Amino acid sequence: MVKLKGKNAIVTGAAVGLGSxxxxxxxxxxxxxAVCDLRDEVHEVAESLRAMGVNAVSYQxxxxxxxxxxxxxxxxxxxxxxxxxxxxxxxxxxxxxADDDLDKSIADYDQIVGTNLKGEYLxxxxxxxxxxxxxxxxxxxNIATDHMVTCGTPYFCCPKLETCPWGDSPRPTxxxxxxxxxxxxxxxxxxxxxxxxxxxxxxxxRVNAFCMGATDSNMLRGFHNFDPSEEEVASWMRAEDNAxxxxxxxxxxxxxxxxxxxxxxxxxxxxxxxxxxxxxxxxEQVRVGEAS
Amino acid sequence: xxxxxxxxxxxxxxxxxxxxxxxxxxxxxxxVLGFDVRKEVLDVPGITGMVADVSKRGDVESVVEKxxxxxxxxxxxxxxxxxxxxxxxxxxxxxxxxxxxxxDTNLKGVLMLSRAVVPFLQKDGGHxxxxxxxxxxxxxxxGTNQPDTDLYNASKWALNGFTDAWADYLEKDNxKVNGMCMGATDTPMLRGxxxxxxxxxxxxxxxMKAEDIAEQMMxxxxxxxxxxxxxxxxxxxxxxGEQPPLHKRITG
Numbered sequence: 001m002v003k004l005k006g007k008n009a010i011v012t013g014a015a016v017g018l019g020s021x022x023x024x025x026x027x028x029x030x031x032x033x034a035v036c037d038l039r040d041e042v043h044e045v046a047e048s049l050r051a052m053g054v055n056a057v058s059y060q061x062x063x064x065x066x067x068x069x070x071x072x073x074x075x076x077x078x079x080x081x082x083x084x085x086x087x088x089x090x091x092x093x094x095x096x097x098a099d100d101d102l103d104k105s106i107a108d109y110d111q112i113v114g115t116n117l118k119g120e121y122l123x124x125x126x127x128x129x130x131x132x133x134x135x136x137x138x139x140x141x142n143i144a145t146d147h148m149v150t151c152g153t154p155y156f157c158c159p160k161l162e163t164c165p166w167g168d169s170p171r172p173t174x175x176x177x178x179x180x181x182x183x184x185x186x187x188x189x190x191x192x193x194x195x196x197x198x199x200x201x202x203x204x205x206r207v208n209a210f211c212m213g214a215t216d217s218n219m220l221r222g223f224h225n226f227d228p229s230e231e232e233v234a235s236w237m238r239a240e241d242n243a244x245x246x247x248x249x250x251x252x253x254x255x256x257x258x259x260x261x262x263x264x265x266x267x268x269x270x271x272x273x274x275x276x277x278x279x280x281x282x283x284e285q286v287r288v289g290e291a292s
Numbered sequence: 293x294x295x296x297x298x299x300x301x302x303x304x305x306x307x308x309x310x311x312x313x314x315x316x317x318x319x320x321x322x323x324v325l326g327f328d329v330r331k332e333v334l335d336v337p338g339i340t341g342m343v344a345d346v347s348k349r350g351d352v353e354s355v356v357e358k359x360x361x362x363x364x365x366x367x368x369x370x371x372x373x374x375x376x377x378x379x380x381x382x383x384x385x386x387x388x389x390x391x392x393x394x395x396d397t398n399l400k401g402v403l404m405l406s407r408a409v410v411p412f413l414q415k416d417g418g419h420x421x422x423x424x425x426x427x428x429x430x431x432x433x434x435g436t437n438q439p440d441t442d443l444y445n446a447s448k449w450a451l452n453g454f455t456d457a458w459a460d461y462l463e464k465d466n467x468k469v470n471g472m473c474m475g476a477t478d479t480p481m482l483r484g485x486x487x488x489x490x491x492x493x494x495x496x497x498x499x500m501k502a503e504d505i506a507e508q509m510m511x512x513x514x515x516x517x518x519x520x521x522x523x524x525x526x527x528x529x530x531x532x533g534e535q536p537p538l539h540k541r542i543t544g
Contacts, residue, residue: 098458176457281436
């Protein structure tokens with residue numbers, strides 16, 4: 001198990017929900033954290049991280065804006081001296097359907113694809129040269145959706161079908177007909193997952209993704225007009241549990257899994273399960289350190 | 293549904309797969325509007341050619357206006373695509389420019405053209421085909437999801453979201469939406485990857501032919517299936533195969 005204490009991380013979208021849980025779990029392990037978000041509450045999150053005894057810096061801005069990305073990454077490096085971990089978490093959801101008009105569709109594209117796909121691209125591309133130059137390995141974790149790794153496909157069928165909400169029939173891919181841009185933005189992350197993992201394996205940098213099902217978060221509460229029923233909330237996963245799984249995965253270190261979509265789906269335990277077989281890459285191509 | 297007399301729109305129709313699709317649809321009796329940024333599209337026989345850029349909103353609107361004036365639109369083939377190497381250690385400004393170069397055509401272009409065409413397809417049903425890559429299906433070789441083409445890969449993976457959601461949403465309108473996930477096909481895009489614009493002999497011997505892929509597209513349309521990614525791999529029979537269970541139609 002790799003010790004995380006003293007390492008330096010960036011968590012995007014860290015003002016609320018999963019992002020703030022990731023940031024706090026990292027701080028709990030002694031990791032210094034740079035946080036960013038559109039919301040000004042991000043500064044309070046940094047304050048609470050400092051109260052936990054680590055260094056923290058905060059930035060308010062839009063992850064689809066290259067200048068903001070540059071400011072966060074360069075600022076974190078200057079404040080901490082290095083960047084070891086990137087959690088690409090910032091994401092938005094909005095309804096979009098096949099017959100929306102062009103004005104709405106282009107605005108939706110800029111917001112949803114801009115945040116969820118371009119934002120993760122820009123942060124990844126900004127930290128990679130730094131991690132490569134440091135020569136001490138690194139961790140990149142992209143936050144995606146369970147819409148692309150549903151229980152029946154592509155990796156496994158739920159082993160506990162009798163207790164699984166999708167047990168009657170394997171759940172199809174996709175989040176439904178009003179998620180074309182959201183799902184496109186998240187599917188697109190697979191292009192980064194596999195491409196980056198291959199390119200960065202020789203540098204001891206791992207790239208994995210968490211594919212999140214329904215988790216009690218600002219995004220999901222917003223989906224339910226900020227008035228979800230108690231039963232609904234009780235069925236959701238807890239962000240704190242997922243953050244612990246994130247810590248467990250980071251502690252695997254260089255010999256751990258790479259180029260993997262880790263599925264967190266309602267009805268399954270919220271914990272880091274063993275790595276699965278690779279379907280989209282050849283394992284040798286993403287074995288960390290092999291080619292160095 | 294007979295395609296005869298329907299209007300078919302094919303993006304990137306100047307050569308390669310797009311030209312093959314356009315010619316095959318014309319042979320089927322469609323009135324084909326093929327467009328491309330390259331003026332060679334005007335020389336493709338038997339179709340209406342138009343110089344237009346799918347990444348530009350105004351061009352997209354002109355294309356759809358022209359197509360709708362030709363008759364009832366029944367087919368949209370989202371074929372236009374760009375490719376370039378985008379290594380992970382590119383300089384920052386290059387990385388930003390590369391995003392626009394790849395995504396404006398391969399993702400935003402597909403979105404804009406489809407959004408503009410869908411209201412016409414909803415009138416009497418139709419077909420949307422999204423051209424993707426075999427990288428988005430489980431690997432059969434070590435050549436998939438290359439390390440130096442992250443943006444191209446991402447642009448094609450993202451199409452899964454469109455194919456899946458559009459098939460759901462447009463089922464009520466009898467509009468079928470499918471993806472074609474291409475392996476190496478003898479096209480100018482593939483030839484362009486080699487220094488002399490010629491395929492190495494061992495690749496030339498096995499590479500798939502655009503005409504055969506066009507035939508696969510007609511089989512997909514004729515099948516009436518929707519919400520699926522259809523693969524085509526070098527060295528394997530080009531077929532649409534049996535319909536997989538619902539939860540495996542996108543992931544293969």
